[in-house]
Amino acid sequence: MSERDTAGILVPPPLLYLAPLAVGYVFSRLYPVRLLPPVAADLLGGLLLALWLAVSIPAILTFRRARTSINPMAPSTALVVTGPFRFTRNPLYLGLVFGYSGVSMLTQAWWAFVLLPVVLVVMQRAVIEREERYLERKFGEDYIRYKERVRRWL
Numbered sequence: 001m002s003e004r005d006t007a008g009i010l011v012p013p014p015l016l017y018l019a020p021l022a023v024g025y026v027f028s029r030l031y032p033v034r035l036l037p038p039v040a041a042d043l044l045g046g047l048l049l050a051l052w053l054a055v056s057i058p059a060i061l062t063f064r065r066a067r068t069s070i071n072p073m074a075p076s077t078a079l080v081v082t083g084p085f086r087f088t089r090n091p092l093y094l095g096l097v098f099g100y101s102g103v104s105m106l107t108q109a110w111w112a113f114v115l116l117p118v119v120l121v122v123m124q125r126a127v128i129e130r131e132e133r134y135l136e137r138k139f140g141e142d143y144i145r146y147k148e149r150v151r152r153w154l
Contacts, residue, residue, distance in 0.1 A: 005075040007134035013072060013127050017096045020119050021103060024112025033110045041105045048102030056095035059084045072131055079139045081146050089150050093123060128152065 036044070062083030063070045069077070070092070084091035100119070104112040135143045 005138070007072055007127075007131045009073050009127050009130055011126070013093060013123065014096060016122055016127070017100045017119055020115035021100050021109070021112050024104065024115050025107055025109040027111035028107070028109040031111070032108075034108065035110055036105075036108075038108070041108050045102045045105030045107075048098045048105060052095045052099035052102060055084060055091050055098060059091040059095065072127065076135065076138060079135065079142055079146065081150070086150065088154055089147070089152050090128060093128070094153060 035041075060070055062080055062085060066078040066080045066082075068080060069075070088094055097116070097120070100112070100116065104110070104116075132147070136147075
């Protein structure tokens, strides 16, 4: 495999979520906002973290069964279209949205939600669009048909 056999992603996607989450947390400590009672924030945050696990663990296991890397910066050796990938082309990124939102709620880091749309735009442009071009180059018509059947997010 050549060095060109990647999507050309420059930053690991979890870092694209973690950095704004940290900034939002710091801002929320400096400029606190209470939008929900702590019990409600804890319940919603816990539910969102459970969704993160419910989406991410099956996606990771599906990658392992297909014997391809979960790392989008590494070459893909198989087109994964089973498991949660039957419903969304990006279950791991969707899971990161749930995890980001859950942590934001549990810590009442409401400013992090202000940054979430920026995270999603960066993910779309810097990661997802690059991955889609790469997978189309690598898997051709199989990937194009998959894209026609399955939504990018939900």
